[in-house]
Structure formats: C-alpha cells, structure tokens
Amino acid sequence: MMRVPVGLRRLHALLRKEFMLLLRDPRMRFFVVIPPIIQLVIFGFAATYDVRFAAIGLVDHADTVQTRDLRAAITGTTHYRLERYTAMAAAEQAMAVGEIRGIVVFPPDFVRQPRIQIVVDGSDSNSAQVILGQLARTLQQAAAREPPRISLAFRNWFNPNLEDRWYFVPGVMATVVLIATVSLTAMGVVRERELGTLERLMVTPLGRLEFVAGKLLPVAAIGLFDVALILVIAIFGFDIPFRGSFLALFVGTSLYLLSALGIGLLISSYVGTQQQAMLLVFFAIMPLVILSGFAFPIANMPEPVQWATWLNPLRYYLVIVRDAFLKGSGLLDYGFEFLMMGVLGLVSMGLSMLRVR
Amino acid sequence: MAEPIIRLHEVSFAYGDELVLQGVSLAVAPGEIYGLVGADGAGKSTLLRIAVGQLRPDAGEVTVLGQSYADPTLRARVAYMPQGFGLYPDLSVQENLEFFADLHGLSKSATAVRIRDLLARTGMQAFTDRRAGKLSGGMMQKLALACALMSDPRAMFLDEPTTGVDPVSRRAFWQLLSGVRAEGVAILYATANLDEAERCDRVGMLQDGGIRREGTPVELARVEGRHEMAVSGPRVREALPALRNLPGVELVFPRGRTATLWVTDDTDARTLREALRGIDTQLAVREVYPNLQETILRQLALEEAARG
Numbered sequence: 001m002m003r004v005p006v007g008l009r010r011l012h013a014l015l016r017k018e019f020m021l022l023l024r025d026p027r028m029r030f031f032v033v034i035p036p037i038i039q040l041v042i043f044g045f046a047a048t049y050d051v052r053f054a055a056i057g058l059v060d061h062a063d064t065v066q067t068r069d070l071r072a073a074i075t076g077t078t079h080y081r082l083e084r085y086t087a088m089a090a091a092e093q094a095m096a097v098g099e100i101r102g103i104v105v106f107p108p109d110f111v112r113q114p115r116i117q118i119v120v121d122g123s124d125s126n127s128a129q130v131i132l133g134q135l136a137r138t139l140q141q142a143a144a145r146e147p148p149r150i151s152l153a154f155r156n157w158f159n160p161n162l163e164d165r166w167y168f169v170p171g172v173m174a175t176v177v178l179i180a181t182v183s184l185t186a187m188g189v190v191r192e193r194e195l196g197t198l199e200r201l202m203v204t205p206l207g208r209l210e211f212v213a214g215k216l217l218p219v220a221a222i223g224l225f226d227v228a229l230i231l232v233i234a235i236f237g238f239d240i241p242f243r244g245s246f247l248a249l250f251v252g253t254s255l256y257l258l259s260a261l262g263i264g265l266l267i268s269s270y271v272g273t274q275q276q277a278m279l280l281v282f283f284a285i286m287p288l289v290i291l292s293g294f295a296f297p298i299a300n301m302p303e304p305v306q307w308a309t310w311l312n313p314l315r316y317y318l319v320i321v322r323d324a325f326l327k328g329s330g331l332l333d334y335g336f337e338f339l340m341m342g343v344l345g346l347v348s349m350g351l352s353m354l355r356v357r
Numbered sequence: 358m359a360e361p362i363i364r365l366h367e368v369s370f371a372y373g374d375e376l377v378l379q380g381v382s383l384a385v386a387p388g389e390i391y392g393l394v395g396a397d398g399a400g401k402s403t404l405l406r407i408a409v410g411q412l413r414p415d416a417g418e419v420t421v422l423g424q425s426y427a428d429p430t431l432r433a434r435v436a437y438m439p440q441g442f443g444l445y446p447d448l449s450v451q452e453n454l455e456f457f458a459d460l461h462g463l464s465k466s467a468t469a470v471r472i473r474d475l476l477a478r479t480g481m482q483a484f485t486d487r488r489a490g491k492l493s494g495g496m497m498q499k500l501a502l503a504c505a506l507m508s509d510p511r512a513m514f515l516d517e518p519t520t521g522v523d524p525v526s527r528r529a530f531w532q533l534l535s536g537v538r539a540e541g542v543a544i545l546y547a548t549a550n551l552d553e554a555e556r557c558d559r560v561g562m563l564q565d566g567g568i569r570r571e572g573t574p575v576e577l578a579r580v581e582g583r584h585e586m587a588v589s590g591p592r593v594r595e596a597l598p599a600l601r602n603l604p605g606v607e608l609v610f611p612r613g614r615t616a617t618l619w620v621t622d623d624t625d626a627r628t629l630r631e632a633l634r635g636i637d638t639q640l641a642v643r644e645v646y647p648n649l650q651e652t653i654l655r656q657l658a659l660e661e662a663a664r665g
Contacts, residue, residue, distance in 0.1 A: 009459060016456075020448065203435060204460045
C-alpha cells in the first residue's frame with residue numbers, strides 16, 4: 001500500500017478540522033450562502049439607474065398631428081407616464097413638489113419651427129441624466145420617422161437594452177467573493193489565536209506553510225462555491241447571458257482568490273481579536289470596492305487615485321467577470337489581468353507569510 | 358542530577374524597551390517537575406514561549422533534548438499547553454484527540470491505542486462524543502493534557518494549566534501529571550499558585566526579570582538562620598507584645614489563637630517554652646514545618662516593609 005507523506009496527512013487533518021468546524025457552525029453556513037443571495041437580489045432588482053414609469057409633465061401648446069405622434073412615442077415606452085398640463089407654470093409647480101420628474105414642452109409654433117424643450121429635475125442628478133438621455137433618444141427616433149426623414153442608428157453592443165443588472169450582477173460576484181474570502185480568512189486565523197490553538201499548533205510538527213494552506217484552502221473552496229452559486233442565479237434567475245469562457249473565469253477567479261486570501265491573511269497578522277479583524281476587513285473592503293470600477297468608472301477618478309487602483313485585484317477581476325458574461329472573451333484576452341492579479345496575490349501572500357507566527 | 362532535558366542558559370528578552378527577562382538560567386531533569394513561580398506579569402509566559410521556540414530570546418540559549426528549535430524534528434518530542442484552553446470547543450473530545458494524533462503523524466492503529474490509553478488515564482471514556490466546549494473546567498484541562506501527551510513527549514511546557522479549575526479537579530490534574538513525571542518526562546510548569554509550587558520537585562522564583570530563588574519547596578520554605586515556632590493559647594493576642602520582645606524572636610505573625618514566630622536557629626522549643634512561662638502559663642509551643650506559600654508571602658511583605 002502506498003504510504004501518504006506525513007505532511008499531506010497533517011494538511012488533510014487540518015482541512016478536515018476546518019470543514020467540520022465550518023459545517024457545524026450555523027453562523028458560518030449562513031455567512032457562506034445567504035449574503036451572496038441577498039446582494040444578488042439587491043443589485044439585481046433594487047440597485048438600478050434604470051427609469052421606469054417616471055411621471056413626466058407634458059405641455060403641448062401646439063397640439064398638432066406631429067406632436068401627438070411624438071407624445072405617443074413617449075408613452076409607447078415603459079419608461080414614462082405622461083401628465084398633461086395646460087400651462088408651463090402648473091407643470092413647474094408639479095415638478096417643484098416632486099409630482100413629476102421632467103417636463104416636455106411643445107411650443108405654439110412647433111409646425112413652423114420644430115423645437116422641443118425638455119426640462120428635468122436636476123436635484124437627482126443620476127435620474128435626471130438618464131431621463132434626459134432616454135427622452136432625447138425616444139424623441140429623436142420618433143422625429144426621424146417624420147418628413148424630412150433623418151436616419152439615426154443606435155446600437156448598444158453587449159447589453160442592447162442597457163440593463164443595469166447585466167452590469168451589476170457580475171460585479172456582485174466579484175465583491176461577494178472578496179468580502180467572504182477576506183473576512184473568513186482573517187477571522188479564521190484570528191480565532192485560532194484567540195482560542196490559543198495557534199500557539200499550540202506552532203509547537204507541533206505542523207509547518208507554517210501547512211498551517212496556512214490548511215486555513216486557506218477551505219476558504220478558497222467557499223469562494224469557488226459562491227462564484228458557482230452566483231453564476232447559476234445570474235444565468236437562470238436573472239437571464240443574464242454568459243458568453244465567455246468558463247476556463248477564463250476559473251483561472252481569473254483562482255488568481256483573484258490568491259490575492260483576496262493574501263489580503264485576509266495579512267489583516268489577520270495585524271490584529272489580535274475577531275472584532276478588530278472585522279473592523280479592519282471593513283476598512284480594507286470599502287476602498288477596494290469603491291476604487292475598482294464596480295460602481296464608478298475608474299477613468300473618472302483623479303489621476304493619482306487611478307494609479308492606486310493598479311494595486312486593487314478587484315479592478316482586474318471585474319474586467320474578467322463582466323467580459324465573461326457580456327463580451328464572450330476567451331482565456332488569451334486577459335494576460336495582463338492574470339499577470340497583475342498573480343503578482344498582487346504573490347506579494348500579499350508573501351508579506352503575510354512573513355508576518356504569520 | 359541526570360542530564361537535563363530542558364536547559365535555558367542566560368536568556369534575556371525585551372518587549373521593545375521593556376526588559377522582561379535578564380539572564381535567566383534553569384534546567385529540568387528527566388522525571389522532574391520544575392515550578393516556575395512568579396506574580397502576574399513576572400514574565401513566566403514569555404519564558405515559556407521562549408522555551409518552546411515561539412519567541413526568540415535577545416540573548417542566551419535554549420536547548421531541549423540537546424537540540425535547538427532550529428531543528429524542526431524537535432517539535433515532535435515536546436508538548437506545550439498555553440494559557441487558556443487551546444483546543445477546539447466545537448470538536449468533540451474524540452475529534453480533538455484524533456486531530457492532534459494526525460498532526461503528530463500517528464497511524465490509525467497507533468492513534469486508536471493511544472486515545473484509548475489517554476481516555477482511561479484521564480477518566481474521560483464516557484465523554485468521547487461530548488463537544489470540548491461543553492466540558493467542565495477540570496475536564497477541559499484533562500483533555501488539553503491528553504492532547505499534549507498524544508505525541509508521547511519527552512519535555513512538557515505547561516502555562517498555568519489549572520487557572521480557574523476547582524480544587525478537586527486540580528488534584529486530579531496533578532495526579533495525572535505525577536504519572537507523566539514517573540514516565541521520565543521533564544516538565545516546566547508555570548504557576549502563580551504557591552500551593553501548586555509545593556507539589557513541584559524544584560521551584561524557581563521569577564522576579565524582576567530573573568530567577569531570584571531556586572531549590573526544592575522545602576529548601577525555599579526554610580529561611581536561612583531562622584525557623585518557625587507556633588505559639589497558641591486562649592490569650593495569645595494579649596501576649597503578642599511580650600512575644601516580640603523575647604530573645605531569639607525576630608518576627609511574630611498572629612492568626613486567631615496562634616502566633617507564628619520566626620526565631621533564630623539557636624532558639625529551640627525548650628528555650629522558648631521556658632521563656633513563655635514568665636508571660637502566660639497557658640501558652641503552648643510547637644515546631645512548625647515551614648510552608649512555602651506562607652514563607653514567600655511573609656518574605657515579600659518583609660521586603661516591601663524594608664523598602665518603606
């Protein structure tokens with residue numbers, strides 16, 4: 001019978017222990033499954049810039065065939081609900097009290113001089129921009145059908161209807177994995193320290209590398225489980241297309257996990273209690289998410305901040321995961337992202353290995 | 358003394374600017390329990406962590422079984438019980454034992470034999486499926502000791518293992534430890550309890566960063582040039598001023614109807630009895646076997662009084 005090397009047996013013992021503790025703790029089981037689903041639901045349904053059935057005031061001084069056609073074009077979308085006003089002052093009053101979010105004005109001389117005025121409620125700048133863009137687009141498309149015909153061709157690649165959830169849900173995959181793996185790693189190591197087991201383990205034949213592997217591999221497995229869970233819900237629950245390569249996603253996820261586990265391990269080496277670990281995880285995760293392009297484009301950030309984002313593994317993983325869903329890119333398209341995540345992972349892991357005692 | 362298994366030589370250590378240990382040397386022979394006694398914060402845990410290779414001393418040398426911790430195989434032959442439980446509360450007694458057996462590379466059959474033996478020695482056969490976190494304080498410490506013994510160590514380092522344990526469980530723990538000592542294991546036992554120190558074969562008093570006194574509990578309890586007498590009687594309190602002025606009496610410690618006297622070595626019971634006849638004929642005198650705890654506490658009180 002083949003003899004299993006003693007180092008592997010020790011690693012096996014550690015992994016068995018970790019999984020037993022993990023599966024026995026109801027809080028841990030909850031932590032692994034429920035937060036990803038909650039985040040998916042929030043970002044899939046609630047967190048959206050899309051405007052649906054927004055109340056828009058209509059002041060049609062011309063009331064011609066053309067303006068009626070344009071009005072029909074507006075009401076023909078699911079974006080708006082038109083409220084008609086006879087005077088501009090009444091519409092302005094309605095917008096001031098929040099009853100409507102924009103006003104479309106057709107002037108009395110519209111036939112002679114076809115101009116349309118759009119007024120939007122700028123107190124909510126995000127919605128204002130979206131409403132303005134969508135209204136302008138709808139009216140332009142409708143106007144193009146009127147003589148003289150102007151041909152305007154709009155096409156959105158990869159996300160034809162500009163669905164926010166197509167953009168957000170893959171991002172949730174990246175943030176959930178980051179939060180879960182960084183916290184579980186930091187808390188797991190610190191818990192060993194709090195229990196006094198770490199001190200005890202270090203006076204056994206268990207090597208430092210074996211200990212770290214024993215702590216990190218179960219967390220990596222949880223990270224992969226969360227990715228699979230979100231992938232299934234995204235594809236079958238939210239109908240988000242997955243056009244890319246599973247292999248590219250797997251390789252990207254593995255390198256991303258290396259960085260996330262390294263960050264978690266590094267945090268654990270600086271704190272003494274689980275409360276301190278949670279606080280430090282929170283302070284680390286916030287800037288990582290904000291400076292990743294998850295919600296705000298990196299190109300819009302000040303230049304020094306853009307440089308800082310180069311040290312953020314989430315930035316690279318977001319590219320891979322969004323492309324994997326929407327663009328259909330393959331393994332060879334992500335050489336740079338793989339390299340950066342690999343380097344960041346090795347550096348954070350190396351630093352934390354030096355500090356873990 | 359047999360060749361020591363644990364040897365610390367001129368060990369010094371500082372946390373930043375704070376010097377914790379300065380030139381500490383001690384040796385523990387096979388089958389010996391060495392009690393490292395000191396107040397909280399005296400540096401006992403630090404010294405133990407240095408002794409198990411978890412902290413590197415700023416100066417000095419640590420060898421166990423003639424090896425330094427640079428040799429990774431040494432860790433297979435030592436056992437360490439840090440302060441606190443040091444085991445997994447959510448694993449059962451059996452699972453904790455199996456885990457430590459796996460870490461030490463024991464085969465399945467060897468593990469089964471070893472666990473059966475340790476459970477029998479600790480009297481925990483009926484608790485194998487119980488979660489460690491649900492055990493009583495005394496049982497927890499027995500389990501911690503059993504896990505430490507899993508590797509059949511030659512040297513053990515125990516850091517205040519009976520803190521918070523009731524006296525009955527503490528006695529049971531010490532019975533177990535005596536069995537381990539009988540197997541020839543060298544044990545370095547840190548404690549703040551002087552009554553536990555009296556159970557050790559030798560004791561080192563750690564104070565101000567160094568071993569200030571070292572010897573057997575009997576040797577340490579005996580104060581050079583002095584011995585103890587107990588004077589008792591219904592009116593001993595009234596007699597205290599006169600007792601203090603008796604020739605050969607250096608210190609008087611009253612307690613209830615008894616007063617303990619530290620007397621010079623040339624003052625024996627007969628001399629004292631004769632002297633007492635002039636004070637109170639009902640006072641009785643007897644020689645007292647010195648008690649380490651009392652002696653140390655009195656010496657500390659005297660030193661403090663001398664410092665003003």
